[in-house]
Amino acid sequence: MKKTTVIIIGAGQCGLAMSHALSQRSIDHLVMDRGEIGESWRRERWDSLRMLTPNWANGLAGGPYTGAAPDGFMTPAEFVAQLETYARSIGTRTLTRTAVHRVSAQDDQFIVESDAGTFASRAVVLATGAASRAIVPAVAQHLPDRIFQITPDRYRRPSDLPPGDVMVVGASASGAQLARELQMAGHPVTLATGNHVRLSRRYRGKDIEYWLQVTGVLDQTNSEIFDLARAKKLPSPQLMGDVDSIDLNALQALGVSVVGRLAAIRNGTALFSGGLAHLAASADLKMHRLLDLADAWIEEHGTPMPPPDRPTATVLPDPPILSMRLDNGAITSVVWATGFAPDFSFLDVPSFDARGRLAHEGGVCRVPGLYVLWLPLLRRRRSHHISGASVDAGELAAHLAAHLQSRSAA
Secondary structure (H helix, E strand, O other), X not given: OEEOOEEEEOOOHHHHHXXXXXXXXXXXXXXXXXXXXXXXXXXXXXXXXXXXXOHHHOOEOOEOOOOOXXXXXXXXXXXXXXXXXXXXXHOOOEEOOOOEEEEEEEOOEEEEEEOOEEEEEOEEEEOOOOOOEEOOOHHHHHOOOOOEXXXXXXXXXXXXXXXXXXXXXXXXXXXXXXXXXXXXXXXXXXXXXXXXXXOOOEEOOEEHHHHHHHOOOOOOEHHHOOOHHHHHOOOOOXXXXXXXXXXXXXXXXXXXXXXXXXXXXXXXXXXXOOOHHHHHHHHHHHHHHHHHHHHHHHHHHOOOOOOOOOOOOOOOOOOOOOEEEOOOOOEEEEEEOOOEEOOOXXXXXXXXXXXXXXXXXXXXXXXXXXXEOOOOOOOEHHHHOHHHHHHHHHHHHHHHHHHHHHHHHO
């Protein structure tokens, strides 16, 4: 059996950030990944995708962005190249193309069974992310058999879909972007929209990421968030790199038909919730609260900026569309942009709650020596941004080092 002090599962931005943090503390470790470095960015992204955050916001600890386009939005392939360069610069020891099949606890150590054999370690860090598997709701089973179904991790380009109308279910960043792309490619799109987060790409001459940074929103810790459970369920904001707006107004201007949440499919008919107007008004209100913070910051600092350029209120069909026939041949495809979930099925340790979710406190799991990274609001709002990887990894590495020291003393 091979031995190492720490095993990190996942060689994306969080796994590499933890590798850097452990190296800073001279803690021996090994990074494993089922594919290559940045595997999900390589294999599970559509062709036209750009990062949601500008290049300047996508650096890691000891590896800030140094390219020629800080305000641009890199492709997944460009981000993978950045991760590979980063891994070489920090000397990360990796085992790629090595799937982990089982992690169990035995005495005072973890046993990690993988394609490369069995390893023993004193700690394990889960850095496989929150988007290991696409969520497809149970209502999908009621679709007519002739309708093609796909999730964003399998979609690559509009030609992947058969000719005809498309229903995109879910209006997060993925759903809004794919609705826009498919509509512009000649597929008439209906976007089924539930709870969503509306943001301007730019405000008063700056990218929205700039305002999230300088106003301190991203650095709010979990203890500062009023309803943490609700905040963790929020979808990603309706943003797209290099495009000013993909909110519901912009999509409707392109011809996308916007309806409420897909509630049911009965007898070949899709039924939609009538509450979209309320959800849209709430999304508008929350967006304006953030822009209020930006205005207040400008006034406080006396920084010359362009005048306020607030987006107009969301305008929706009145009366709302509450149903749509699916058995008449018009809708030929459905894109399920209904979110993702982590996959910890390889974990054989008592670290799950009654609902089967990984139980942790800020990334520190119930089983001593087990840690997790890259989950929404893991420790703060920044946790699920690229810039949050190094912050969370640094704090958890400190906890891990103290754990190792206490066990050694014992």
